[in-house]
Amino acid sequence: SQQGEEDPQALSIQEGENATMNCSYKTSINNLQWYRQNSGRGLVHLILIRSNEREKHSGRLRVTLDTSKKSSSLLITASRAADTASYFCATAYSGAGSYQLTFGKGTKLSVIP
Amino acid sequence: DSGVTQTPKHLITATGQRVTLRCSPRSGDLSVYWYQQSLDQGLQFLIQYYNGEERAKGNILERFSAQQFPDLHSELNLSSLELGDSALYFCASSVSAETYNSPLHFGNGTRLTVT
Numbered sequence: 001s002q003q004g005e006e007d008p009q010a011l012s013i014q015e016g017e018n019a020t021m022n023c024s025y026k027t028s029i030n031n032l033q034w035y036r037q038n039s040g041r042g043l044v045h046l047i048l049i050r051s052n053e054r055e056k057h058s059g060r061l062r063v064t065l066d067t068s069k070k071s072s073s074l075l076i077t078a079s080r081a082a083d084t085a086s087y088f089c090a091t092a093y094s095g096a097g098s099y100q101l102t103f104g105k106g107t108k109l110s111v112i113p
Numbered sequence: 114d115s116g117v118t119q120t121p122k123h124l125i126t127a128t129g130q131r132v133t134l135r136c137s138p139r140s141g142d143l144s145v146y147w148y149q150q151s152l153d154q155g156l157q158f159l160i161q162y163y164n165g166e167e168r169a170k171g172n173i174l175e176r177f178s179a180q181q182f183p184d185l186h187s188e189l190n191l192s193s194l195e196l197g198d199s200a201l202y203f204c205a206s207s208v209s210a211e212t213y214n215s216p217l218h219f220g221n222g223t224r225l226t227v228t
Binding site: 033035040041042043044045048088092100101102103104105106 | 115117146148155156158161169171201203205211215216217218219220221222224
């Protein structure tokens with residue numbers, strides 16, 4: 001079963017606007033990662049935020065983590081048409097004696113030129 | 114380009130058949146992971162190998178098996194295929210044995226269609 005759940009499932013915005021996607025998870029985590037997937041392609045790692053971090057930036061991306069609420073958000077500022085993709089959060093959980101990344105079902109972002 | 118190579122890109126086969134998917138990890142990565150992505154189930158972790166040894170198992174069916182060879186490439190074998198096995202199969206690699214320490218690098222997947 002999915003550990004993380006993204007919200008909303010789909011998001012459509014105009015180019016230049018900001019896009020915010022949220023992720024909620026159920027159990028304690030070591031870190032949380034965000035990935036992007038262009039249609040029919042492999043996932044690309046965006047950011048890893050550790051459980052003792054509250055915020056992290058990478059270019060136009062800003063990720064926050066609230067461990068008390070078991071949630072994270074990904075903000076993409078000044079969006080571009082090329083940002084159109086699905087965005088997944090992934091958390092590491094302990095299963096079969098090893099930590100494995102589990103992915104949510106993703107938020108599908110459409111940026112309209 | 115992630116550096117992870119998966120072949121073939123597309124595979125169409127009939128129910129009951131067996132197929133082999135191949136993955137070459139990024140240079141220097143010792144861990145290989147297999148994931149299945151379908152519309153209804155999302156991205157499901159199947160199995161991980163680290164330096165030739167099975168490291169962790171996820172939701173992998175008994176009809177499926179995998180191995181990692183001494184040159185670190187990996188193969189995922191799917192047998193007695195059913196219509197529900199149609200999906201995108203991704204291979205990913207990482208340096209570390211533990212996924213919480215480092216990001217995964219994904220290949221572009223093999224799209225399997227079972228008819």
